[in-house]
Amino acid sequence: MFGKLLISDLTTGKMKEYINLRLEYGTQRNCLTALKALWNFASSIGILGEKPGENPGTYVRPKKPRTLKNFSSVYNDKIFTIEELEKIHNACLALTDKFPYQGELIMLMMSCGRRFQELTKLRKDYVKLNERVIEIPKTISKIREDQFLTITEPVAMILERLDKINNRSGYEKFKAVPWLFPAVRYMSATNISLEYLNSDKTRLKTITNCWNTIRDMTGIFGAPKCFRKTFSSLAKDTLGATGPATKLTGHTQDATLDKHYYKTHKDKVITNADKVAKKLTFPTKVA
Secondary structure: OHHHOOHHHOOHHHHHHHHOOOOOHHHHHHHHHHHHHHHHHHHHOOOOOOOOOOOOOOOOOOOOOOOOOOHHHHHOOOOOOHHHHHHHHHHHHHOOOOOOOHHHHHHHHHHHOOOHHHHOOOEHHHEEOOOOEEEEOOOOOOOOOOEEEEOOHHHHHHHHHHHHHHOOOOOHHHHHOOEOOEOHHHHHOOOOOHHHHOOHHHEOOOOHHHHHHHHHHHOOOOOOOHHHHHHHHHHHHHHOOHHHHHHHHOOOHHHOOOOOHHHHOHHHHHHHHHHHHHHHOOOOOOO
8 A cells, every 4th residue: 555655645654654564673774764765856856846845754763672683793893813814715715616706805805905895896907917906996996086905915816816717617708707706607698798798797796605604614703894804903003003004905094095195105005015915925725
Protein backbone atom coordinates (compact mmCIF):
# COMPACT_ATOMS: atom_id res chain seq x y z
CA MET A 1 0.00 0.00 0.00
CA PHE A 2 2.88 2.39 0.74
CA GLY A 3 4.05 2.18 -2.87
CA LYS A 4 0.73 3.62 -4.05
CA LEU A 5 0.95 6.61 -1.70
CA LEU A 6 1.28 10.01 -3.37
CA ILE A 7 4.42 11.90 -2.42
CA SER A 8 2.24 14.85 -1.45
CA ASP A 9 0.61 12.59 1.15
CA LEU A 10 3.96 11.50 2.62
CA THR A 11 3.60 12.83 6.16
CA THR A 12 5.75 12.48 9.25
CA GLY A 13 3.39 9.82 10.56
CA LYS A 14 3.55 7.83 7.34
CA MET A 15 7.35 7.90 7.41
CA LYS A 16 7.40 6.68 11.01
CA GLU A 17 4.95 3.93 10.13
CA TYR A 18 7.11 2.77 7.23
CA ILE A 19 10.48 2.68 8.99
CA ASN A 20 8.97 0.93 12.01
CA LEU A 21 8.25 -2.04 9.76
CA ARG A 22 12.03 -2.66 9.89
CA LEU A 23 13.54 -4.15 13.01
CA GLU A 24 17.20 -3.15 12.60
CA TYR A 25 18.22 0.35 13.64
CA GLY A 26 20.61 0.72 10.71
CA THR A 27 17.94 -0.32 8.21
CA GLN A 28 15.49 2.18 9.72
CA ARG A 29 18.04 4.97 9.29
CA ASN A 30 18.71 4.00 5.68
CA CYS A 31 15.00 3.88 4.86
CA LEU A 32 14.45 7.27 6.46
CA THR A 33 17.33 8.75 4.47
CA ALA A 34 15.82 7.39 1.26
CA LEU A 35 12.36 8.78 2.05
CA LYS A 36 13.75 12.21 2.90
CA ALA A 37 15.80 12.25 -0.31
CA LEU A 38 12.73 11.26 -2.33
CA TRP A 39 10.69 14.08 -0.80
CA ASN A 40 13.49 16.60 -1.40
CA PHE A 41 13.74 15.54 -5.04
CA ALA A 42 9.97 15.91 -5.52
CA SER A 43 10.15 19.32 -3.90
CA SER A 44 13.05 20.46 -6.09
CA ILE A 45 11.27 19.64 -9.36
CA GLY A 46 8.03 21.29 -8.31
CA ILE A 47 5.82 18.27 -7.77
CA LEU A 48 4.83 19.50 -4.30
CA GLY A 49 3.82 22.98 -5.42
CA GLU A 50 5.34 26.41 -4.85
CA LYS A 51 5.35 26.13 -1.06
CA PRO A 52 6.02 22.50 -0.16
CA GLY A 53 6.98 23.35 3.39
CA GLU A 54 9.43 21.42 5.55
CA ASN A 55 10.54 17.86 4.82
CA PRO A 56 8.21 15.60 6.89
CA GLY A 57 11.18 13.39 7.75
CA THR A 58 12.95 16.18 9.63
CA TYR A 59 11.42 15.19 12.97
CA VAL A 60 11.43 11.42 12.49
CA ARG A 61 13.90 9.77 14.85
CA PRO A 62 14.50 6.01 14.69
CA LYS A 63 14.71 4.63 18.20
CA LYS A 64 18.29 3.64 18.86
CA PRO A 65 18.60 0.42 20.90
CA ARG A 66 20.49 0.61 24.18
CA THR A 67 22.91 -2.08 23.07
CA LEU A 68 23.66 -1.50 19.42
CA LYS A 69 25.58 -4.33 17.80
CA ASN A 70 28.37 -2.93 15.67
CA PHE A 71 30.49 -5.81 14.51
CA SER A 72 32.96 -3.60 12.67
CA SER A 73 33.78 -1.67 15.85
CA VAL A 74 35.64 -4.65 17.31
CA TYR A 75 38.42 -3.87 14.83
CA ASN A 76 38.62 -0.14 15.56
CA ASP A 77 41.64 -0.47 17.83
CA LYS A 78 43.24 -3.41 16.07
CA ILE A 79 46.77 -2.98 14.69
CA PHE A 80 48.63 -5.94 13.23
CA THR A 81 52.06 -6.80 14.57
CA ILE A 82 55.02 -7.29 12.23
CA GLU A 83 54.84 -11.02 12.94
CA GLU A 84 51.16 -11.09 11.98
CA LEU A 85 51.87 -9.13 8.81
CA GLU A 86 54.49 -11.65 7.76
CA LYS A 87 52.06 -14.53 8.34
CA ILE A 88 49.44 -12.75 6.23
CA HIS A 89 52.05 -12.07 3.54
CA ASN A 90 53.05 -15.73 3.35
CA ALA A 91 49.40 -16.83 3.32
CA CYS A 92 48.76 -14.56 0.33
CA LEU A 93 51.68 -16.14 -1.50
CA ALA A 94 50.36 -19.62 -0.77
CA LEU A 95 46.85 -18.73 -1.99
CA THR A 96 47.76 -17.09 -5.28
CA ASP A 97 46.49 -20.06 -7.32
CA LYS A 98 43.20 -20.24 -5.44
CA PHE A 99 42.60 -16.50 -5.21
CA PRO A 100 44.57 -14.78 -8.00
CA TYR A 101 44.65 -10.99 -7.69
CA GLN A 102 42.88 -11.05 -4.29
CA GLY A 103 46.01 -12.05 -2.39
CA GLU A 104 48.09 -9.51 -4.29
CA LEU A 105 45.57 -6.78 -3.48
CA ILE A 106 45.75 -7.66 0.21
CA MET A 107 49.55 -7.47 0.07
CA LEU A 108 49.32 -4.05 -1.58
CA MET A 109 46.98 -2.79 1.14
CA MET A 110 49.53 -3.99 3.67
CA SER A 111 52.45 -2.40 1.83
CA CYS A 112 51.08 1.10 1.25
CA GLY A 113 48.25 1.71 3.74
CA ARG A 114 45.93 2.99 1.05
CA ARG A 115 42.15 2.62 0.97
CA PHE A 116 40.69 -0.56 -0.52
CA GLN A 117 38.29 1.43 -2.70
CA GLU A 118 41.17 3.39 -4.24
CA LEU A 119 43.37 0.38 -4.93
CA THR A 120 40.62 -1.58 -6.68
CA LYS A 121 40.22 1.32 -9.13
CA LEU A 122 43.89 1.46 -10.13
CA ARG A 123 44.45 1.10 -13.85
CA LYS A 124 47.56 -0.35 -15.44
CA ASP A 125 48.41 2.94 -17.11
CA TYR A 126 48.64 4.60 -13.69
CA VAL A 127 51.85 2.65 -13.07
CA LYS A 128 54.90 4.79 -13.90
CA LEU A 129 57.88 2.52 -13.37
CA ASN A 130 60.42 5.10 -14.53
CA GLU A 131 59.14 7.53 -11.89
CA ARG A 132 58.68 4.80 -9.24
CA VAL A 133 55.07 5.82 -8.60
CA ILE A 134 51.53 4.58 -9.13
CA GLU A 135 49.30 7.55 -9.75
CA ILE A 136 46.08 7.95 -7.76
CA PRO A 137 44.11 10.55 -9.73
CA LYS A 138 41.55 12.70 -7.98
CA THR A 139 38.78 10.86 -9.81
CA ILE A 140 39.34 7.83 -7.56
CA SER A 141 40.84 9.55 -4.50
CA LYS A 142 38.54 9.99 -1.52
CA ILE A 143 39.86 13.49 -0.84
CA ARG A 144 39.55 14.43 -4.54
CA GLU A 145 43.21 15.39 -4.91
CA ASP A 146 45.78 13.92 -7.29
CA GLN A 147 48.10 11.67 -5.27
CA PHE A 148 50.46 8.77 -5.79
CA LEU A 149 51.90 5.79 -3.97
CA THR A 150 55.57 4.93 -4.19
CA ILE A 151 56.76 1.75 -5.89
CA THR A 152 58.86 0.47 -3.01
CA GLU A 153 60.47 -2.97 -2.97
CA PRO A 154 57.32 -4.70 -1.61
CA VAL A 155 55.11 -2.89 -4.13
CA ALA A 156 57.46 -3.78 -7.00
CA MET A 157 57.26 -7.43 -5.94
CA ILE A 158 53.47 -7.28 -6.09
CA LEU A 159 53.53 -5.74 -9.57
CA GLU A 160 55.82 -8.55 -10.73
CA ARG A 161 53.43 -11.13 -9.32
CA LEU A 162 50.52 -9.52 -11.16
CA ASP A 163 52.46 -9.79 -14.41
CA LYS A 164 53.16 -13.47 -13.71
CA ILE A 165 49.46 -14.15 -13.11
CA ASN A 166 48.59 -12.51 -16.43
CA ASN A 167 51.11 -14.81 -18.15
CA ARG A 168 49.65 -18.01 -16.70
CA SER A 169 48.02 -20.43 -19.05
CA GLY A 170 44.39 -19.39 -19.41
CA TYR A 171 44.93 -15.96 -17.90
CA GLU A 172 46.31 -14.27 -21.01
CA LYS A 173 43.01 -12.54 -21.68
CA PHE A 174 43.49 -10.44 -18.53
CA LYS A 175 46.23 -8.53 -20.33
CA ALA A 176 43.48 -6.71 -22.21
CA VAL A 177 41.70 -5.63 -18.99
CA PRO A 178 42.69 -2.05 -18.05
CA TRP A 179 42.44 -2.64 -14.28
CA LEU A 180 45.49 -3.57 -12.24
CA PHE A 181 43.27 -5.97 -10.27
CA PRO A 182 40.75 -7.57 -12.65
CA ALA A 183 37.80 -9.72 -11.67
CA VAL A 184 38.27 -13.45 -12.29
CA ARG A 185 34.65 -13.72 -13.45
CA TYR A 186 35.84 -12.05 -16.66
CA MET A 187 37.26 -15.45 -17.68
CA SER A 188 33.75 -16.77 -18.33
CA ALA A 189 32.47 -13.65 -20.07
CA THR A 190 31.10 -13.88 -23.61
CA ASN A 191 30.36 -11.26 -26.25
CA ILE A 192 33.09 -9.00 -24.87
CA SER A 193 32.87 -5.44 -26.13
CA LEU A 194 35.29 -2.57 -25.60
CA GLU A 195 32.69 -0.91 -23.39
CA TYR A 196 32.40 -4.01 -21.22
CA LEU A 197 36.17 -4.42 -21.06
CA ASN A 198 36.61 -0.90 -19.67
CA SER A 199 33.66 -1.07 -17.28
CA ASP A 200 33.48 -1.79 -13.57
CA LYS A 201 32.27 -5.28 -14.42
CA THR A 202 35.84 -6.39 -15.13
CA ARG A 203 37.24 -4.86 -11.90
CA LEU A 204 37.92 -6.78 -8.68
CA LYS A 205 35.51 -5.61 -5.99
CA THR A 206 35.87 -8.04 -3.11
CA ILE A 207 38.57 -9.93 -1.22
CA THR A 208 36.22 -11.53 1.30
CA ASN A 209 36.81 -15.15 0.33
CA CYS A 210 40.58 -14.76 0.29
CA TRP A 211 40.65 -12.87 3.58
CA ASN A 212 38.43 -15.39 5.36
CA THR A 213 40.73 -18.18 4.19
CA ILE A 214 43.80 -16.28 5.41
CA ARG A 215 42.17 -15.73 8.78
CA ASP A 216 41.40 -19.46 9.06
CA MET A 217 44.96 -20.38 8.05
CA THR A 218 46.72 -17.99 10.44
CA GLY A 219 44.23 -17.63 13.29
CA ILE A 220 44.84 -13.87 13.18
CA PHE A 221 42.14 -11.57 14.50
CA GLY A 222 41.47 -8.55 12.32
CA ALA A 223 39.98 -7.17 9.13
CA PRO A 224 41.45 -5.72 5.91
CA LYS A 225 40.60 -2.21 7.09
CA CYS A 226 43.18 -2.66 9.86
CA PHE A 227 46.00 -2.49 7.31
CA ARG A 228 45.56 1.26 6.91
CA LYS A 229 45.71 1.89 10.64
CA THR A 230 48.69 -0.46 10.97
CA PHE A 231 50.64 1.20 8.16
CA SER A 232 49.87 4.68 9.49
CA SER A 233 51.17 3.77 12.95
CA LEU A 234 54.24 2.08 11.50
CA ALA A 235 54.96 5.05 9.25
CA LYS A 236 54.68 7.52 12.12
CA ASP A 237 56.93 5.43 14.37
CA THR A 238 59.50 4.96 11.59
CA LEU A 239 59.58 8.57 10.39
CA GLY A 240 59.20 10.08 13.86
CA ALA A 241 56.36 12.45 13.00
CA THR A 242 52.78 12.47 11.80
CA GLY A 243 53.28 14.95 8.97
CA PRO A 244 55.56 12.84 6.73
CA ALA A 245 53.45 9.75 7.44
CA THR A 246 50.26 11.36 6.13
CA LYS A 247 51.99 11.96 2.81
CA LEU A 248 52.28 8.21 2.39
CA THR A 249 48.75 7.29 3.41
CA GLY A 250 46.79 10.17 1.87
CA HIS A 251 45.28 11.32 5.17
CA THR A 252 44.14 14.94 5.48
CA GLN A 253 44.54 15.34 9.24
CA ASP A 254 47.06 17.49 11.17
CA ALA A 255 46.79 20.20 8.51
CA THR A 256 49.90 18.74 6.90
CA LEU A 257 48.47 17.80 3.54
CA ASP A 258 49.49 20.66 1.27
CA LYS A 259 47.40 20.74 -1.88
CA HIS A 260 50.45 20.67 -4.14
CA TYR A 261 52.69 18.50 -1.96
CA TYR A 262 52.65 15.46 -4.20
CA LYS A 263 53.99 17.55 -7.08
CA THR A 264 56.71 19.55 -5.37
CA HIS A 265 57.99 17.06 -2.79
CA LYS A 266 57.83 13.77 -4.69
CA ASP A 267 61.47 12.83 -3.96
CA LYS A 268 60.97 13.26 -0.20
CA VAL A 269 57.78 11.18 -0.23
CA ILE A 270 59.56 8.40 -2.12
CA THR A 271 62.48 8.44 0.34
CA ASN A 272 60.11 8.16 3.32
CA ALA A 273 58.15 5.37 1.63
CA ASP A 274 61.39 3.41 1.21
CA LYS A 275 62.14 3.76 4.93
CA VAL A 276 58.76 2.34 5.92
CA ALA A 277 58.95 -0.37 3.24
CA LYS A 278 62.06 -1.85 4.89
CA LYS A 279 59.80 -2.87 7.79
CA LEU A 280 57.44 -4.63 5.39
CA THR A 281 59.91 -6.43 3.14
CA PHE A 282 59.49 -10.13 3.88
CA PRO A 283 61.35 -13.06 2.34
CA THR A 284 59.43 -14.91 -0.33
CA LYS A 285 58.90 -18.30 1.28
CA VAL A 286 56.29 -19.51 -1.21
CA ALA A 287 56.70 -19.25 -4.98
